[in-house]
Amino acid sequence: MRIxxxxxxxxxxxxxxxxxxxxxxxxxxxTRIDKxxxxxxxxxxxxxxxxxxxxxxPVYQPKxxxxxxxxxxxxxxxxxxxxxxxxxxxxxKNVLDYPKYGCINLHVSLLPxxxxxxxxxxxxxxxxxxxxxxxxxxxxxxxxxxxxECEKFPIGPEDNFETVHDKxxxxxxxxxxxxxxxxxxxxxxxRTKQKSEGATYADKIEKADxxxxxxxxxxxxxxxxxxxxxxPMAYAFLNGAALKILKAKPTSGKGNPGxxxxxxxxxxxxxxxxxxxxxxxxTQIIPEGKGKMTAGDFLRGRKMAKGDVLS
Numbered sequence: 001m002r003i004x005x006x007x008x009x010x011x012x013x014x015x016x017x018x019x020x021x022x023x024x025x026x027x028x029x030x031t032r033i034d035k036x037x038x039x040x041x042x043x044x045x046x047x048x049x050x051x052x053x054x055x056x057x058p059v060y061q062p063k064x065x066x067x068x069x070x071x072x073x074x075x076x077x078x079x080x081x082x083x084x085x086x087x088x089x090x091x092x093k094n095v096l097d098y099p100k101y102g103c104i105n106l107h108v109s110l111l112p113x114x115x116x117x118x119x120x121x122x123x124x125x126x127x128x129x130x131x132x133x134x135x136x137x138x139x140x141x142x143x144x145x146x147x148x149e150c151e152k153f154p155i156g157p158e159d160n161f162e163t164v165h166d167k168x169x170x171x172x173x174x175x176x177x178x179x180x181x182x183x184x185x186x187x188x189x190x191r192t193k194q195k196s197e198g199a200t201y202a203d204k205i206e207k208a209d210x211x212x213x214x215x216x217x218x219x220x221x222x223x224x225x226x227x228x229x230x231x232p233m234a235y236a237f238l239n240g241a242a243l244k245i246l247k248a249k250p251t252s253g254k255g256n257p258g259x260x261x262x263x264x265x266x267x268x269x270x271x272x273x274x275x276x277x278x279x280x281x282x283t284q285i286i287p288e289g290k291g292k293m294t295a296g297d298f299l300r301g302r303k304m305a306k307g308d309v310l311s
């Protein structure tokens with residue numbers, strides 16, 4: 001069975017690795033174009049491209065899937081099955097209809113909840129106690145296709161975007177490989193229509209979404225910060241300069257929202273910020289123009305004192 005894989009970021013590379021480990025015939029990979037990254041804006045290939053090239057798999061990086069050139073390429077590749085993980089573009093009808101066994105997508109939420117671009121981040125930010133992955137047949141809607149299989153896992157109090165991402169990639173890769181092997185062996189996969197009731201959307205995370213509002217409760221802000229750590233990271237302003245907060249946990253304390261109500265510059269150190277309800281004990285940060293550091297190092301540099309306000 002000839003499989004065309006479509007995906008771009010690290011989670012897609014992990015799933016592609018699972019397909020290769022299972023001995024499946026990935027005859028080609030379609031991914032996004034190389035993009036400049038980092039402060040020096042170095043042109044960098046997507047993780048899926050790097051893995052595919054290392055395994056001798058042909059890589060295609062079309063600017064669009066909606067022209068005659070890609071239609072001709074699809075005829076040339078002639079896949080029996082298309083598997084999609086975080087590709088980043090909507091597949092047009094002619095692509096969806098092409099493969100004998102259809103197009104199967106791995107979505108990193110428990111559909112129909114958190115359809116859309118940022119399901120892992122939004123689930124953590126909203127304080128969900130569990131999430132999971134869903135295998136689905138693709139249709140022309142946004143994550144609305146028939147469900148093949150779901151697998152749940154808990155979101156723990158220490159989980160952040162990175163840990164949930166890695167769990168989703170590991171579980172999702174196994175589900176994707178197993179589904180492909182079943183089709184290859186002549187099995188028919190189950191299909192359950194999605195219900196519109198209970199559907200929610202996980203909008204893309206924009207920079208403005210990452211600004212910390214200290215009028216919220218410490219519990220809510222703990223989930224908020226974990227949901228966007230280590231990227232794109234939550235931030236506030238101290239004396240006009242951005243301060244990214246990487247590690248914090250709810251604690252007791254009272255004061256005006258955003259007010260620094262306690263500091264500890266011993267060892268790794270910490271500072272405590274008053275919230276609308278309770279307070280946040282902050283232990284790791286990134287000041288504007290600097291690298292990651294402990295709260296203790298920041299305090300010993302006399303960059304903050306009790307009574308200062310994060311806005």
